[in-house]
Amino acid sequence: MRRACTYVLGASSAIALLAFAAPAHAQGAEVNPGSGAPGTAITVTDGGLCAGTSASATSEAFGTVTLAGTTSMSGQGTVANVANGSYAVKLTCGNGKSASGTFTVTGSTTASTAPSTSTTAKPSGGVAAGGGGTQGEVSAAGLAAGGAFLAAGVGFGGYALRRRVSGRPTA
Incomplete structure (x- = not known):
């Protein structure tokens, strides 16, 4: 006993x-929500990777979103009318750092064609696993x-x- x-x-x-x-502080491109239909409002954050420099996130799913902020940068956009599927998100910082993530389009009425993905792109940055309550400075x-x-x-x-x-x- x-x-x-x-x-x-x-x-x-x-x-x-x-x-x-x-908690550990993940750095990388994060799109919230992680999926949505055309017309859905999205927020892209950098997880502190860009540290107050200029930054932008680009994807076929929502075009280009400019990020602003000091320690953690974010920007808003809208999902474009594209086919259902998973789309790459490329985050580019003014300090030379970059990261990638994904966004999934669901509920689209556009003709179903597979999104173009580059097979030569190498992943960089952290996993876009979400911040939840762990988002912030350590x-x-x-x-x-x-x-x-x-x-x-x-x-x-x-x-x-x-x-x-x-x-x-x-x-």
């Missing part, structure tokens, strides 16, 4: 500590707090295991 309790306590402590850890205080919680959990786990071992009767 005591061993099972130690394992459960250790696992739950590790899970709780990981929840407090600071602070040093948050990293320090997460590290302190993680160190405390490891220390407590070691103490619990050491105490369990030293409490055994010897034969």
Whole structure:
């Protein structure tokens, strides 16, 4: 019983500590929403990649969108009347960096022709996996707090295991 309790306590402590850890900040072209019909309003963000320089995102799905901002740049556009399918999004920053992403057109009444995709283009930038609640800057205080919680959990786990071992009767 005591061993099972130690394992459960250790696992739950590790899970709780990981929840407090600071999230990674993805950089790259992100289109929100990730899919839509012609006429849908979209927002393109750079995930902090361009850092206040000029930036634009281009796609056959919505044309060219100019991004503006300081630390994280964004811009709005509208989905064009194009065929259903997945379209490449190319983000170009004024500081020389670039990234790519995708946007999926759904519900189009345009004749179904496959979107043209370049087979010579190499992916760059981060995965457009969405920011959700993790969107924003990572602070040093948050990293320090997460590290302190993680160190405390490891220390407590070691103490619990050491105490369990030293409490055994010897034969």
